[in-house]
Amino acid sequence: MISNPVQTIFYTIEQTIKEYRKYAQKNISKQIEDITLDQALVLMILNSEPELTQKEIANFLYKDYASLTRMIELMVEKGYLTRAINHKDRRRFKLEITKKGMLAVEKLKPIILVNRANSLKGISQDEIKILSNLLNKIINNLSK
Amino acid sequence: MISNPVQTIFYTIEQTIKEYRKYAQKNISKQIEDITLDQALVLMILNSEPELTQKEIANFLYKDYASLTRMIELMVEKGYLTRAINHKDRRRFKLEITKKGMLAVEKLKPIILVNRANSLKGISQDEIKILSNLLNKIINNLSK
DNA sequence: TGAATATAATTGATATATCAATTATATATA
DNA sequence: TATATATAATTGATATATCAATTATATTCA
Numbered sequence: 001m002i003s004n005p006v007q008t009i010f011y012t013i014e015q016t017i018k019e020y021r022k023y024a025q026k027n028i029s030k031q032i033e034d035i036t037l038d039q040a041l042v043l044m045i046l047n048s049e050p051e052l053t054q055k056e057i058a059n060f061l062y063k064d065y066a067s068l069t070r071m072i073e074l075m076v077e078k079g080y081l082t083r084a085i086n087h088k089d090r091r092r093f094k095l096e097i098t099k100k101g102m103l104a105v106e107k108l109k110p111i112i113l114v115n116r117a118n119s120l121k122g123i124s125q126d127e128i129k130i131l132s133n134l135l136n137k138i139i140n141n142l143s144k
Numbered sequence: 145m146i147s148n149p150v151q152t153i154f155y156t157i158e159q160t161i162k163e164y165r166k167y168a169q170k171n172i173s174k175q176i177e178d179i180t181l182d183q184a185l186v187l188m189i190l191n192s193e194p195e196l197t198q199k200e201i202a203n204f205l206y207k208d209y210a211s212l213t214r215m216i217e218l219m220v221e222k223g224y225l226t227r228a229i230n231h232k233d234r235r236r237f238k239l240e241i242t243k244k245g246m247l248a249v250e251k252l253k254p255i256i257l258v259n260r261a262n263s264l265k266g267i268s269q270d271e272i273k274i275l276s277n278l279l280n281k282i283i284n285n286l287s288k
Numbered sequence: 289t290g291a292a293t294a295t296a297a298t299t300g301a302t303a304t305a306t307c308a309a310t311t312a313t314a315t316a317t318a
Numbered sequence: 319t320a321t322a323t324a325t326a327a328t329t330g331a332t333a334t335a336t337c338a339a340t341t342a343t344a345t346t347c348a
Contacts, residue, residue, distance in 0.1 A: 008260060012275075012280065015283060016282050016283050020157075022306090025306090038333080054297065055297075062158060064335060066334095067334055069297060069299085070334075074333080089344075090344090091344070092343095122281060130274065131156075134267065134271055137266060139159060139160050139163050141265050142263055143163055165335095166336090183303095197327090209326080211306085215304075233326080235312065236313095290347100290348095291346100293345080294343100294345070294346085296341100297340105297341085299340075299341095302336085303334100304334080307332090308329100310330100312326085312327085313325085313326085315323080315325090316322080317320100317322080317323095318319105318322090
């Protein structure tokens with residue numbers, strides 16, 4: 001007998017991430033009109049590690065390279081990033097956050113902190129650790 | 145200080161669901177060429193509850209109505225479903241699984257069971273309960 | 289050196305997600 | 319009954335996901 005997808009833990013996991021994305025996007029959109037959650041994460045990552053290549057960013061964010069290419073195109077169009085050739089390795093690009101991008105980064109910092117704090121209200125550090133361990137067990141099972 | 149997205153639990157949750165989807169899709173594709181994981185779930189749901197409307201299926205699967213409309217179009221095109229007008233309420237459709245669809249359902253049942261079992265190997269029922277409770281706490285925080 | 293191989297990024301095709309607007313039909317209520 | 323409101327589904331626009339194929343450049347090694 002196959003149980004209804006709704007009864008599985010994978011459904012709950014998916015629901016959690018969807019709710020989180022919706023919530024986070026809503027709060028970001030209140031203060032920055034034209035940026036998506038994923039684009040915001042690209043900005044935050046690049047801000048903390050400016051030398052990353054697109055491939056590395058993709059790995060960090062668990063995104064496909066193709067997706068990242070397109071996200072970055074949009075971010076350049078919207079003026080959040082500039083993209084220049086990296087002369088040390090001409091296959092790569094040197095991504096830089098523009099002024100508009102830095103403004104967004106500063107606005108995003110508190111939003112992200114509040115989003116996470118609100119999401120995890122009433123959940124202890126120990127519980128988060130447990131959650132993380134269980135999820136990593138699953139990830140481990142899946143990636144072999 | 146903003147921590148890197150990689151260090152947050154939300155990243156881990158997202159990673160888990162992506163790995164699961166990739167794994168499940170791979171195993172489905174081995175045996176059924178032209179069906180996606182999401183389409184497979186629609187089939188399974190409809191098989192267990194044949195009277196559902198598109199809206200109800202969308203809610204079950206935590207999908208957007210617009211997405212579901214498009215998924216169903218594709219499934220009809222591929223011959224997994226038929227769609228007829230529901231004479232009791234002409235806004236609705238009566239979805240029916242075709243022979244090809246039923247064949248897929250039968251193939252999918254064991255695949256889905258094995259996928260879930262493999263994913264959760266080494267994790268006890270109690271732990272799954274804990275996982276589920278923690279995720280529901282988060283969902284609860286997010287949906288107000 | 290030159291050919292083979294590896295790597296970074298892009299492109300194309302198709303599927304899904306999300307939001308807002310719209311269409312068609314049902315239901316409620318003045 | 320006529321009008322307002324609610325509901326089911328669709329459509330359009332834009333973003334992202336995934337896979338396979340391709341391009342451009344680097345690296346390796348015979």
